[in-house]
Amino acid sequence: MSVRIVFLGPLRDLAGTVEREVPAPLDWDGLLGIVEPAIAAQLLDERINVACAGRVLGDKSMLAAKDGDEVALLPPVSGG
Amino acid sequence: MSVRIVFLGPLRDLAGTVEREVPAPLDWDGLLGIVEPAIAAQLLDERINVACAGRVLGDKSMLAAKDGDEVALLPPVSGG
């Protein structure tokens, strides 16, 4: 019964890891409580997106990850 | 002692030929008098350029072609 949190881009450095397994289910308050304070602070920035099970959430505070879901924390992108 | 007049683009059809040898020297009035009236009428259109000896004339009425020069009559272009 777990959820995998994946840290992308600069969040990877802040977390000191690429991914982490945490107990399922996981909602927004659960996420903010389980990550490092520095990452929780970042998550409140509106430019940080959250994806769950391969879909970017329109409203990240509605996060509802269940067993087996992957939750990706997506900082501002820079491709091209 | 001659000047070659070269007809480009649609002027070629109006002239019925690609080029014509005429006596040198040739100035603007001489040119207007020696070409077909339909072409003379076109030459008065400001969009028609005239080149002499490989240079486009800023003011075509200053044409002064001497023996051996080529005078090109250049209608509006359409490349690309």
Added chain:
Amino acid sequence: MGEALASFNAAYDQAGATVAFLGKVRPDGGARALELTHYEPLTLPAMNTLAAEASARFSLSGVLVWHRIGVLTPGQPIVLVSTAAAHRRCAFDAVDFLMDHLKSAAWFWKREKRADGWHWIEPRAADYADLNRWK
């Protein structure tokens, strides 16, 4: 790049206009390498959606979007975008649109290795302004 464009072009030989953009790693400010990471579950679906959007919006006959990941050195290609359309303006605008979106709305993150280590690159304000042109 040559082969990709040659075959892309051959596939759309009835389209009057083909435009291609190739972006490479610049040797700016002493950068020794560029690393591109992505989030795989989102990357390809989002690129497909973006290509379909460009295709409909600019009446394209064809569209090609390639984006590399991994560690790249100066001079190496990062991104290749090509579009085919009946008219030049549509093909141009579509490449512009695609590049603006790949820069600040696709799931890639870039960091640069300089003498003092790795530095993450955030999109600049100008990149967001470019993106907003299409809204």
Added chain:
Amino acid sequence: MGEALASFNAAYDQAGATVAFLGKVRPDGGARALELTHYEPLTLPAMNTLAAEASARFSLSGVLVWHRIGVLTPGQPIVLVSTAAAHRRCAFDAVDFLMDHLKSAAWFWKREKRADGWHWIEPRAADYADLNRWK
């Protein structure tokens, strides 16, 4: 096209951005062939001047301009323009600038063969408007 761009790109591998435009004969309105003529004493010098102007104006690392003459059929290439620059915007604008000038300010004349014979093509008002953007 592929080979030309591959070697152009290889020649300017330190430029961050390469843009290419390829224009082909469209099978529009039942056109069976397109004939392009030019005035040889002016064509190449004027194209060189144009390329040098684009190069200075848009800070290009490299510029390539090819224009065909003769009788061409639908699907065949007419014009290939490519630019290399440090930044995308310059490379894009330079191709745009070059194409606008090749369309209505270079020494080429175009006529089209339709079912009822050959028809000369004059630049459209839009082509002149495009050209005036750069003045």
